[in-house]
Amino acid sequence: MPRCDDRDRLLTEYRDAVVMFSASVSRLKECNGHTDENAFAVAQRATEHARLHSENARLMLEMHRAEQGC
Numbered sequence: 001m002p003r004c005d006d007r008d009r010l011l012t013e014y015r016d017a018v019v020m021f022s023a024s025v026s027r028l029k030e031c032n033g034h035t036d037e038n039a040f041a042v043a044q045r046a047t048e049h050a051r052l053h054s055e056n057a058r059l060m061l062e063m064h065r066a067e068q069g070c
Helices: 005-031 037-068
Strands: none
Touching (some): 005 037
């Protein structure tokens, strides 16, 4: 497969987003059982934001692959 700088960039963005999502899930799990509801709410919002970011990055990569065939 020929090298595609755009695909490589999108793939890196997707990998980074997945790592951030995984880290946010770990932080959310750490809040489980804590009495501080605010900490859980903050972690939950951060996790949802990271999930959406990773999904967006995946979709951008898939769109590029479909459009460019790479």
